[in-house]
Amino acid sequence: MRVQPVVTLLLVLGAAIVLLPFFWMISVSLKPADEIFTPHVDLLPSRLEWSNYARAFTEVPLARFLLNGVIVCAGILVLQILFTVPCAFALAQRRFPGRTLVFGMVLAGLLVPFHVTAIPIFLALARLKLLNGYAALILPFAASVFGMFLFRQFFARLPADLIDAARVDGLSWTAIVWRIAFPLALPAATAFAIFSITAHWNDLFWPLIATSDPAIATPPRGILYFRDQEAGDDVGPLMAAAVVVTAPLVIGFLLAQGAFVRSIATGGLRA
Amino acid sequence: MIELRNVRRRFGRADVLHGISLTIAEGSFTSLLGPSGCGKSTTLRIMAGLDRPSAGQVLMGGRDVSELTPAERNVAMVFQSYALYPHLTVRQNIALPLAMRHMTRLERLPLLSGLMPSARRKRADIARRVEDVARMLGITDLLERKPGQLSGGQQQRAAVGRALVRDPALFLLDEPLSNLDAALRVQMREELTALHRRTGRSFVYVTHDQAEAMSMSDRVVVMMGGRIVQQGAPRTLYDEPASIEVARFIGSHRINLIEVRIENGRLVGPFAHLGVSGSGLPARAVLGLRPEHLRPARGGPVAARLEKAEYLGAETLLHLRLPDGARLRAVAPGSYVPPPEGDGVELEVAPGQAHLFESEGGQRLRVALQRAA
Numbered sequence: 001m002r003v004q005p006v007v008t009l010l011l012v013l014g015a016a017i018v019l020l021p022f023f024w025m026i027s028v029s030l031k032p033a034d035e036i037f038t039p040h041v042d043l044l045p046s047r048l049e050w051s052n053y054a055r056a057f058t059e060v061p062l063a064r065f066l067l068n069g070v071i072v073c074a075g076i077l078v079l080q081i082l083f084t085v086p087c088a089f090a091l092a093q094r095r096f097p098g099r100t101l102v103f104g105m106v107l108a109g110l111l112v113p114f115h116v117t118a119i120p121i122f123l124a125l126a127r128l129k130l131l132n133g134y135a136a137l138i139l140p141f142a143a144s145v146f147g148m149f150l151f152r153q154f155f156a157r158l159p160a161d162l163i164d165a166a167r168v169d170g171l172s173w174t175a176i177v178w179r180i181a182f183p184l185a186l187p188a189a190t191a192f193a194i195f196s197i198t199a200h201w202n203d204l205f206w207p208l209i210a211t212s213d214p215a216i217a218t219p220p221r222g223i224l225y226f227r228d229q230e231a232g233d234d235v236g237p238l239m240a241a242a243v244v245v246t247a248p249l250v251i252g253f254l255l256a257q258g259a260f261v262r263s264i265a266t267g268g269l270r271a
Numbered sequence: 272m273i274e275l276r277n278v279r280r281r282f283g284r285a286d287v288l289h290g291i292s293l294t295i296a297e298g299s300f301t302s303l304l305g306p307s308g309c310g311k312s313t314t315l316r317i318m319a320g321l322d323r324p325s326a327g328q329v330l331m332g333g334r335d336v337s338e339l340t341p342a343e344r345n346v347a348m349v350f351q352s353y354a355l356y357p358h359l360t361v362r363q364n365i366a367l368p369l370a371m372r373h374m375t376r377l378e379r380l381p382l383l384s385g386l387m388p389s390a391r392r393k394r395a396d397i398a399r400r401v402e403d404v405a406r407m408l409g410i411t412d413l414l415e416r417k418p419g420q421l422s423g424g425q426q427q428r429a430a431v432g433r434a435l436v437r438d439p440a441l442f443l444l445d446e447p448l449s450n451l452d453a454a455l456r457v458q459m460r461e462e463l464t465a466l467h468r469r470t471g472r473s474f475v476y477v478t479h480d481q482a483e484a485m486s487m488s489d490r491v492v493v494m495m496g497g498r499i500v501q502q503g504a505p506r507t508l509y510d511e512p513a514s515i516e517v518a519r520f521i522g523s524h525r526i527n528l529i530e531v532r533i534e535n536g537r538l539v540g541p542f543a544h545l546g547v548s549g550s551g552l553p554a555r556a557v558l559g560l561r562p563e564h565l566r567p568a569r570g571g572p573v574a575a576r577l578e579k580a581e582y583l584g585a586e587t588l589l590h591l592r593l594p595d596g597a598r599l600r601a602v603a604p605g606s607y608v609p610p611p612e613g614d615g616v617e618l619e620v621a622p623g624q625a626h627l628f629e630s631e632g633g634q635r636l637r638v639a640l641q642r643a644a
Contacts, residue, residue: 159352159354161350161351161352161354162354162356164316164319164321164348164350164354165348165350165354165355165356165433166356167321167340167341167342168319168321168341168342168346168347168348168368169367169368169371169433170340170341170342170368170371170372171367171371175371179367180356183358184357184358186358
C-alpha cells in the first residue's frame with residue numbers, strides 16, 4: 001500500500017538527475033561572466049545577463065546554423081520517407097524472389113553503427129567532390145534501415161482486403177503506397193520523423209568530418225566555433241547558444257508529446 | 272459475360288481449384304456456395320483479376336482477360352470486411368475509383384488540379400455522381416464521415432456505393448453480409464436484389480450461407496473441395512441434389528440420411544411403402560428425406576417414437592427414433608399438438624420428395640420412387 005510515494009520519490013529523483021544539466025545550462029546562459037567561474041556553486045544567477053543571448057547571435061552566425069539545421073534535417077527526412085516507404089511496402093506486401101534475404105539484410109543493417117561506414121562514405125563523397133556542401137550532410141542518410149524496418153512492421157499489418165480493394169478501384173502500386181498505405185502509417189511516420197530529426201539535429205560527428213565551411217555548419221557544429229576563440233570569456237554566450245539550439249527540439253517534443261507516445265504505443269515500435 | 276475455362280489454381284503444393292469451368296450469364300445473379308475452404312473465394316478473386324489461375328482461361332465477353340488488371344476488366348468488388356479506406360471520408364471513398372479512372376496523374380495532384388479547368392470539370396462531374404449514388408443508397412447524410420464513425424450496415428452501404436459508382440460490368444461480392452446481425456442481413460439481402468434488378472448487371476455472390484444463396488440468386492453454383500459439385504436454379508438444387516453433400520448443404524433443416532436396403536424393387540424396413548423402379552438397382556443405398564417433407568399423419572406408413580419436440584412458433588421440430596434405432600427429424604406445422612414424449616408418431620412422406628443416393632460415393636441415383644403396391 002505504501003509503494004506509491006516511494007515510486008513517486010524515485011521518479012522525481014530520476015527526473016531531477018536528467019533535468020539538472022538542462023537547468024545548469026539555462027542558469028549559466030543567464031549568468032554574468034564573473035559569476036560563471038567561482039569556487040562555490042550558485043544554482044541561480046544573481047542578476048539575469050540577457051546580453052549572453054545577444055552575443056550568441058552576433059559572435060557567430062547562429063541564425064545561419066539554425067537555418068542549416070532545418071535544411072539538413074528536412075532534406076534528410078524527405079528523402080528518407082521517399083525511399084523508405086515504398087521499399088518497406090514492397091518488403092511487407094509484395095512477394096518477390098529474395099524478399100526474405102533483402103529483409104534480412106535490412107535487419108543486419110540495423111546492427112551496423114554509422115561510424116563503421118563513415119570512412120568509406122567520406123572517401124566516396126570526396127571522389128564525387130561533394131564534401132563541404134549540403135549534399136555531404138544529407139545524402140549519406142537518404143536511406144534509413146531503421147525506417148524500413150519500422151514501416152515494414154506497420155505495413156505488414158495492413159488488411160489484405162484494403163489493398164485488394166485499392167487494386168479493384170484502379171490504383172497502381174505507387175498510388176496504393178502513397179494514397180492508402182502511407183496516410184494510414186502516419187503514426188509510424190510521426191515516430192520516425194521525431195527519431196530522424198532528433199538524431200540529425202543533434203549530430204556532431206558527421207558534420208565535423210564532412211564539412212569545414214562555417215556557412216553550412218549545423219547547430220552543434222556551430223557551437224564549437226565558440227570554443228575556438230578565447231574560451232573562458234565566452235562560456236555565457238556558448239551556453240546561451242546551446243539553449244537556443246536545444247530549445248526547438250524540447251518545445252517540439254512537448255507540443256507533440258501526446259502524439260509521440262501514442263504512435264510508439266500503437267503504430268510504431270511495438271511490432 | 273464472364274467465363275472460366277478449366278481454371279486451376281495451386282498454392283505451393285496444394286491444389287485449391289481442380290479445373291473450374293463456369294459461365295456467368297449476362298445480367299444474372301449467381302451465387303458461389305460452399306463450406307469454407309472450398310475455393311469459392313479464390314474463384315471470385317480469379318474473376319476479379321486479383322489472383323491468376325495456374326492453368327485455364329478467363330474470358331469476358333468472349334475475350335481472354337487473363338492478363339488484365341481488375342480495373343481494366345471493369346469489375347467492382349465488395350469485401351466481407353468492407354475494406355473502406357479508413358483515412359478517407361465516405362465521399363472520398365466513393366469518389367476514389369472515379370478519380371483513378373477518369374483523371375490523369377497531373378489532374379489528381381492536390382494543388383495543381385485547382386488551376387486546371389479540365390480537372391475542375393471532372394471533379395464536379397465526379398461529385399455529382401457520388402451524390403447520385405449516395406442518394407440511391409440513402410447515405411447522403413454520411414458522406415462527410417469517416418468509416419470508423421459508421422455502423423456495420425452503413426459501412427456496408429458505403430462499400431456498395433464505392434462499387435456502384437463507376438457502373439462496372441460485373442459486381443463481385445465476397446460474403447458481404449456475414450459481418451451483419453441477422454435482422455440487418457435480411458434487409459440487406461432485399462436491398463442487394465433490388466440493386467441487381469435496377470442495374471441489370473451480372474452479380475457474382477460468394478457465400479457459405481445457403482439461405483442467402485437460395486433467396487437471392489437465380490443460379491447457384493455449389494463448390495466443394497475445389498470442384499463444382501452442382502449448379503442450377505435454387506429450386507433444382509433443392510429438388511434434385513446431385514449428391515449427399517449437396518443435399519446436406521441445401522435446405523434450412525438438415526436432411527435426414529438413412530441407410531436402407533433395396534429388395535425386389537422396394538425399400539426394406541420402416542420405409543417399405545416406397546418402391547423403386549429402374550435398372551441396375553444397388554442392394555444398399557442412402558435415403559434422403561427432408562424434415563419438412565415428413566409430416567405427422569394418422570395412419571401414415573412410417574412409425575417412429577417421439578424423443579423430443581421443439582416448438583418454434585410457426586413450426587414444431589420433432590426429434591424421432593425409428594424402430595431400428597436410427598434418428599429422424601421431422602417438421603410439423605406450429606398448430607400440431609405433439610403427443611407426450613416417448614409415444615409413437617405416424618408419419619407420411621411423398622415419394623416424389625424422397626431422394627436416393629449411392630451408399631458409396633454419395634451420388635444421386637437416377638431412379639424413380641413411387642408408392643409400392
